[in-house]
Amino acid sequence: MMFGLKTSFRYAFSRTRGQRATSIMILCGIAIGLVALLVISAVMNGLQTAQLDQLRNLESFDLIVSSDTLTASQLQDLDQVETAFDFLETNVLIVDKTSGVSSSTRVRAYKGTDGMNVYRDSRMSESLYILRGNSDSMEGIFLSYTMVRKLSLVSSDDINITFLKPGKTATIVPYTAKLPVSGYFSSAMTEFSQSTAFMDFDLLAGTIGGEGARIGLYITGNQNKVIKAILALDPSAQVVTWQEYNKALYSALTLEKTLMYVFLAFMFLIICVNLKNSTRRLLANKQKEGAMLRALGLGRRRVNALFLGQGLVICLLGEILGVVLGKIVIANIQNILAFVDKVVYAVTKSRTILTQIPFNAAIGNWEIAIVCVFIFLLSFVFTMTGCRRIYKSEIMEVILNASY
Amino acid sequence: MHPIELKSITKRFKATEKGGGEITILENLDLVVPQGKSVAIIGKSGSGKSTLLHIAGGLDSPSEGQVFCNGTELSKLDDKARSMLRNNHIGFIFQANLLLEDFTALENVMVPAMISGRREKECKERAVELLTKLGLADRMNHVPGKLSGGEKQRVAICRALMNSPEVILADEPTGALDEENAAEVETLLLDLVKEEGRSLLLVTHNQDFAFRCDTVYELKNRNLREEKALS
Numbered sequence: 282m283m284f285g286l287k288t289s290f291r292y293a294f295s296r297t298r299g300q301r302a303t304s305i306m307i308l309c310g311i312a313i314g315l316v317a318l319l320v321i322s323a324v325m326n327g328l329q330t331a332q333l334d335q336l337r338n339l340e341s342f343d344l345i346v347s348s349d350t351l352t353a354s355q356l357q358d359l360d361q362v363e364t365a366f367d368f369l370e371t372n373v374l375i376v377d378k379t380s381g382v383s384s385s386t387r388v389r390a391y392k393g394t395d396g397m398n399v400y401r402d403s404r405m406s407e408s409l410y411i412l413r414g415n416s417d418s419m420e421g422i423f424l425s426y427t428m429v430r431k432l433s434l435v436s437s438d439d440i441n442i443t444f445l446k447p448g449k450t451a452t453i454v455p456y457t458a459k460l461p462v463s464g465y466f467s468s469a470m471t472e473f474s475q476s477t478a479f480m481d482f483d484l485l486a487g488t489i490g491g492e493g494a495r496i497g498l499y500i501t502g503n504q505n506k507v508i509k510a511i512l513a514l515d516p517s518a519q520v521v522t523w524q525e526y527n528k529a530l531y532s533a534l535t536l537e538k539t540l541m542y543v544f545l546a547f548m549f550l551i552i553c554v555n556l557k558n559s560t561r562r563l564l565a566n567k568q569k570e571g572a573m574l575r576a577l578g579l580g581r582r583r584v585n586a587l588f589l590g591q592g593l594v595i596c597l598l599g600e601i602l603g604v605v606l607g608k609i610v611i612a613n614i615q616n617i618l619a620f621v622d623k624v625v626y627a628v629t630k631s632r633t634i635l636t637q638i639p640f641n642a643a644i645g646n647w648e649i650a651i652v653c654v655f656i657f658l659l660s661f662v663f664t665m666t667g668c669r670r671i672y673k674s675e676i677m678e679v680i681l682n683a684s685y
Numbered sequence: 686m687h688p689i690e691l692k693s694i695t696k697r698f699k700a701t702e703k704g705g706g707e708i709t710i711l712e713n714l715d716l717v718v719p720q721g722k723s724v725a726i727i728g729k730s731g732s733g734k735s736t737l738l739h740i741a742g743g744l745d746s747p748s749e750g751q752v753f754c755n756g757t758e759l760s761k762l763d764d765k766a767r768s769m770l771r772n773n774h775i776g777f778i779f780q781a782n783l784l785l786e787d788f789t790a791l792e793n794v795m796v797p798a799m800i801s802g803r804r805e806k807e808c809k810e811r812a813v814e815l816l817t818k819l820g821l822a823d824r825m826n827h828v829p830g831k832l833s834g835g836e837k838q839r840v841a842i843c844r845a846l847m848n849s850p851e852v853i854l855a856d857e858p859t860g861a862l863d864e865e866n867a868a869e870v871e872t873l874l875l876d877l878v879k880e881e882g883r884s885l886l887l888v889t890h891n892q893d894f895a896f897r898c899d900t901v902y903e904l905k906n907r908n909l910r911e912e913k914a915l916s
Binding site: 284292 | 770772773800
C-alpha cells in the first residue's frame with residue numbers, strides 16, 4: 282500500500298522524460314478549466330438571480346391577488362407573507378412640453394398596511410432608489426430619472442398626463458390632468474424605469490377609480506402554501522405568480538440557463554479531451570517502468586492502481602488549485618470586470634455592459650462538488666482505459682517496444 | 686521437479702511487413718534448469734535466446750508448449766499468482782539493466798521485497814547488505830542516471846537477489862560491461878550457484894562465460910543443441 286502510494290506520487294512528479302512538465306500541464310489544465318467553469322457559472326447565476334430578484338421586487342412582486350373580498354391587511358396576517366399592499370396600475374400618456382409629443386407610460390401606486398411606506402420599508406427598496414422627493418407624501422407624480430431627462434423636466438415642473446377613466450356615457454373616457462413632478466427615482470431594471478411612474482394611491486384611485494386595485498405580496502416561504510392559504514380565505518380570488526406574470530421573460534431566462542449549461546458542457550468536453558490526451562501521455566511515459574514492475578512481481582491490478590494513483594494525485598491537486606483560484610476570482614469578480622472594462626475602454630472607447638449591471642457572482646458548494654466529482658471520475662476512467670490498452674500486451678513486448 | 690522446465694515450446698511472431706504471415710522463432714523446444722545448476726544458452730543474434738529466457742520467466746507466452754516452475758504450469762496461473770511466483774522464485778537480470786529511473790539504487794534493490802509486502806526496515810537492511818557486498822555502499826543513494834553501466838548492472842543483480850530467488854534468469858548480464866566488471870559479475874553469479882545452491886539460466890554471447898556454466902546449449906535452427914553436458 283505504502284509502496285504504491287509512494288510510487289504514485291513519485292511518478293506523478295517524476296523529473297524524467299518531461300513527466301513533471303506533463304503533470305504540471307495537466308494540473309494547470311484542470312485548474313484553469315475548473316476556474317473557467319466555476320466563474321462562468323457564478324457570473325451567470327449572479328446575473329440571473331439579480332434579474333429574477335428585480336422582477337420579483339419591482340415588476341410583479343411574488344404574488345398578485347385579485348379579490349372582491351380580501352384586503353391587504355388580511356393577507357398581511359397570513360403565515361409566510363412578508364409584505365402585503367394594495368396596488369393600482371394604469372396606462373397614461375405624458376406630453377413632452379417642449380416637443381408636444383406624447384409618450385405612453387404606466388403609472389403605479391402602492392398603499393401599505395398600517396401606514397407602511399412600500400417604497401422604503403419593503404423589499405422594493407432593494408431595487409428602487411428615490412433620488413429626489415418624499416415618498417411618504419406624493420403630491421404629484423414620481424418619474425424615473427431616465428424619463429425626467431428625456432422630457433427635459435426639473436423638479437416641480439407641471440406635466441400634462443392623460444388618463445383613461447370610467448365615463449358617464451362611455452365606458453372609458455380620456456381625462457387630462459396637470460400634475461407637478463414631485464420626485465425622481467431610479468431602478469436596477471432599465472425597462473421598468475423607462476416605462477413606469479408612481480403616484481399616491483388615493484390620488485390615482487380618485488382619478489381612475491379604485492375598482493382595478495389588486496394586492497401585491499412579498500413572501501418568505503413556499504409560494505404554493507401561501508396560494509393555498511389565500512384560496513382558503515376566498516376561493517374566488519385570482520392569484521398570479523411572478524413566473525406567470527413575467528412568463529415571456531421567465532421563459533427567456535430559463536432558455537438562457539439551459540444554453541449556459543450546454544455551453545458549459547462544451548467547455549467540460551474540452552477539459553475531457555485535454556485530460557484524456559495528457560493522461561495517455563503520462564501513461565506512455567511510464568509504461569516501460571510499469572512493465573518492469575510487473576516483471577519484478579507486481580500484479581497487473583497493483584500496477585493499474587499505481588497509475589491510477591498517479592492520475593488521481595494530479596487531478597486532486599488540479600481540482601484543489603482550481604477551486605481555490607475559482608473562489609478567489611469569484612470573490613473579486615467586480616474588481617476584475619472593472620479592470621477589464623478599463624482595458625476595453627482604453628482600446629475601444631466603449632464600456633463593457635457587465636460593469637453596469639449590479640450582480641453578486643455566486644456558486645453553491647454542491648455545484649462545485651458535482652463538477653469536481655465529474656472531473657475526478659473522468660480522470661479515473663481515462664487512466665483505467667489507458668492502462669487496459671497498455672496491459673493487453675505481453676510484459677516483454679512493452680519493455681522492448683516502449684518508445685521510452 | 687525442477688525450478689524451470691520447458692516442454693515442447695514453440696514461439697511464433699507475426700511478421701512486421703504486410704502479408705508476411707508468421708515467423709517461427711522456437712520450435713518444439715525442451716529445456717530443464719536443474720536445482721543448484723547453471724545453464725547457459727548461446728547462439729547468434731536474433732536466434733531467439735532472449736525470447737526463450739522471457740518465456741522461461743513468464744514474461745512472454747509461448748505459442749505452444751508448457752512452462753513449469755517448480756512443477757506449477759505457468760499458463761494455469763492467473764496474473765496475481767504468476768506475479769507472486771515471479772516475485773518470490775525468479776530473479777531477473779536484463780540485458781539493459783532496466784532500473785526504475787525515479788528510485789535510488791537502494792530503493793531499486795528494495796522494490797521486489799516491498800512488492801512482496803515485507804517491512805521497509807527489513808528490506809532496507811537486506812538491500813544495504815547486498816549493495817555493500819557488491820561494492821556499491823557509497824552509491825546507494827544515487828539514482829540510475831548518476832551510475833555507470835557497471836554499477837547499474839550490479840544494482841540490477843542486487844535487485845534480482847533481493848528476495849533470495851531459487852532461480853536467476855540473466856540476459857547478457859555482462860554485455861554492457863568492461864572486462865574487469867564483467868569478470869566480477871560472472872564470478873558473482875557462478876558463486877551464487879555454487880555456494881547458495883541457486884539455479885542460473887544464462888543467455889550470453891560470451892563463450893568463456895557460457896562454458897564456465899554446468900550445461901551449455903546452442904540455440905540454432907529454432908531448437909537447442911547441447912554443447913556441454915552436465916557432468
